[in-house]
Amino acid sequence: xxxxxxxVVGFGNAGRQHVAAIGALDGLRLAAVVxxxxxxxxxxxxxxLPVRPLPQVLADPAVxxxxxCLPPGHRPPVLADAVAAGKHLxxxxxxxxxxxxxxxxxxxxxxxxxxxxxxxxxxxxLPGELRAKAPERFADAVANLIISRPRNAAHYREGWRAEPxxxxxxxxxxxxxxYLDLACQLLGEPVEMTPLSRTDAxxxxxxxxxxxxxxxxxxxxxxxxxCRAAARFEQLTVLGHQDWAEVRAGATTGELDGRPxxxxxxxxxxxRQDVYRELAGALRGGxxxxxxxxxxxxxxxxxxxxxxxxxxxxxxxxxxx
Ligand SMILES: NC(=O)c1ccc[n+]([C@@H]2O[C@H](COP(=O)([O-])OP(=O)(O)OC[C@H]3O[C@@H](n4cnc5c(N)ncnc54)[C@H](O)[C@@H]3O)[C@@H](O)[C@H]2O)c1
Numbered sequence: 132x133x134x135x136x137x138x139v140v141g142f143g144n145a146g147r148q149h150v151a152a153i154g155a156l157d158g159l160r161l162a163a164v165v166x167x168x169x170x171x172x173x174x175x176x177x178x179x180l181p182v183r184p185l186p187q188v189l190a191d192p193a194v195x196x197x198x199x200c201l202p203p204g205h206r207p208p209v210l211a212d213a214v215a216a217g218k219h220l221x222x223x224x225x226x227x228x229x230x231x232x233x234x235x236x237x238x239x240x241x242x243x244x245x246x247x248x249x250x251x252x253x254x255x256x257l258p259g260e261l262r263a264k265a266p267e268r269f270a271d272a273v274a275n276l277i278i279s280r281p282r283n284a285a286h287y288r289e290g291w292r293a294e295p296x297x298x299x300x301x302x303x304x305x306x307x308x309x310y311l312d313l314a315c316q317l318l319g320e321p322v323e324m325t326p327l328s329r330t331d332a333x334x335x336x337x338x339x340x341x342x343x344x345x346x347x348x349x350x351x352x353x354x355x356x357x358c359r360a361a362a363r364f365e366q367l368t369v370l371g372h373q374d375w376a377e378v379r380a381g382a383t384t385g386e387l388d389g390r391p392x393x394x395x396x397x398x399x400x401x402x403r404q405d406v407y408r409e410l411a412g413a414l415r416g417g418x419x420x421x422x423x424x425x426x427x428x429x430x431x432x433x434x435x436x437x438x439x440x441x442x443x444x445x446x447x448x449x450x451x452x
Contacts, residue, residue, distance in 0.1 A: 135414050136162030136193045137221075137407075140185065140209055141200035142175045145223045145250070149198045150180065152403040158411050162194045163187075185209070189216035195414055196221060196246075203228050203304075204297030214239045219246040221410060224308045225435065226428050228299050230452035233432045237425060247425040248410055252402035253309045254316055254422045256381050258394040266319030268387070271349035272371040276314055279365075280306045282358035287332035295335030300439045303340040307356035308431060310367050313378060315430030317369055318350040324437025325446040330359065335439075342438045354438070 135158060139149045142164050153159045163183040166172040175182045188194050189212055196219035199206050203225055213220060220240055226249045227233035240247035282302070291297040298304065303311075315321065323345040330339040339357040346352070350369075366379040376385030381396030409420040429452035441447040 134158055134160035135195045135411055136160050136191070137196050137198055138163040138165060138183075138188045138194045138218075139198045139200055140165040141205075141223075142166040142171045142180075142182075143200065146198075146200035148400070148403055149200055149221070149250070151400060152407050153198075155400075155404050156407055156411060158415065159407060162191065185212070189213065189218065195219055196410060198250075199223060202291040202297045203299050204294070205291070207232070210236055211239070214243050214245060217243060217245065219410065219414065220248060220425070221406065221423075222247065222249050222425060224249065224251055224312070224428075225299055225304050225432065226425055227432050228296075229436055230429065230433050230450045233425075233429060234452055240425070246410060246413055246420055248406060248420050248423040249425045249428050250403065250406055251309060251312045251423070251428065251431075252399060252406050253313055253381070254427070255402045255405040256383070256394065256397055257313065257316065257378070258383055258392055260387055260392055261376055261383065261385065262316060265317045266346065266348040266350065268374055269318055269348060269350050269369050269371045272318065272351075272369050274314060274318060274350055274352040274367065274369040276307075276310055276352060276354050276356075276367045277364060278302075278307045278310055278356045279360045279362050280358055281361055281363060282306075282338070284332040284338050284358075286358075287336045287338060293333045293336055298336060300340075300435065301332055301336040301338055302358045303337050303356045303439065304435060306358065307340070307354075308435065310365055310378070311354070311356075311434055312428065312431040313367055314344075314352055314369075315434060316427065317367075317376070318346045318352060319348040319430070320346060321430055321434040321437065321449050322347050323446050323448055324434060324441060326438050326441055326443045329443055337439070340438060344434055344438070
C-alpha cells in the first residue's frame, strides 16, 4: 500500500515537530512544506525537505492531509482552502480563536466528509481507564491546575505573539492550553468562567492568568497559568468523591474504583506520532480518529474564550460551540 502524503504548512517550532513525527511513521510521507517566510523556507530546503507553494500542494491528489502549524490568526484562509480542496486536517493548538470559529471548521470539514484532528498530543498520555468514565466519574470534583513555564515577558512582545488577533492570548493559550484541554477531557463541558487575576505583556497577551471554571458535571477547577515564576511545573489534580487523579509533568497517578492507576510520562515526540498514527490508520480505512478529534476541543476553546474575554472578577457563561 502506498504512503499517505501529508503537507506541513508553517515551518516554525510546531512545523518542525510535525515533520519529525511524520518522518518517524511508516505509511506516512512528507509531501511538502509550505512556508511564506524566505528564511524559514530556506531552512526547510537546507534540511532536504520539499518546499512547495500552497496552490500546488492543494492541487496535488497525492496530498491527503494538511498539517496547519501556523499561529491561530493566520490559519482561517488556509483551513478554508484545504477543506475546499478535499484535504483532511491536522490543526495545531489552540485550534480556533473562538467557539464560533471552531464550529465553522468542524462543520465545513464534516460537510466535506473530511477528518479534522488536532495536535493536543498530551491526550494520549492519559491512561485509558482514566478517560473511560469521564466526565461522570468526576462529577462535582474539586480540581486544580497549575502551569508554570518561565519566560521573559519580552517573548510575548514580538511578532505574532504580541498580536491578539493572531495569537489569541499569551501564556494561557500557548503554554496552558494542553493541560486545560486535559482538564476538559476529564471534567467535561465548561459552563462558567471567572477570571480572578491577570497580568499582560501587551494588550490582550497574558503572562499570568488565574481563574475559576465550573463544568456541567458540577466539577470546579481553579486555574493558574504563569510564565512569571522561576520553576517549570505542570500539574492537574482532580479530586472526585471516590476517585482521584493527578497528571504531573506528563505522568499520571491516582486511584480509580479502589485501585491505583499510574502511567509514566512519555516523550512529546512520541505523543505527536500517536496523533498521526490515528489519522494514518483512518486514511488506510481503519477506525476514524478518536482522541485526536478536533471536535474534542470545544471545551478548551470555550474555556479560554471565557477566561480571556471576561472582565476580571466577573463570571460569564460559556459561548456555544
Ligand atoms: N502542540 C505543540 O506542542 C506545539 C508546539 C509549538 C507550537 N505550537 C503552536 O503552533 C502554533 C505556531 O507556533 P510556532 O511556535 O510554530 O510559531 P513560529 O512563529 O515558530 O512558526 C510559524 C511559521 O508559520 C509561517 N507562516 C505564517 N503564516 C503562514 C502562511 N500563511 N503560510 C505558510 N507559512 C506561514 C511563519 O513564517 C513561521 O515560520 C501556535 O499556535 C503554537 O501555540 C504547538
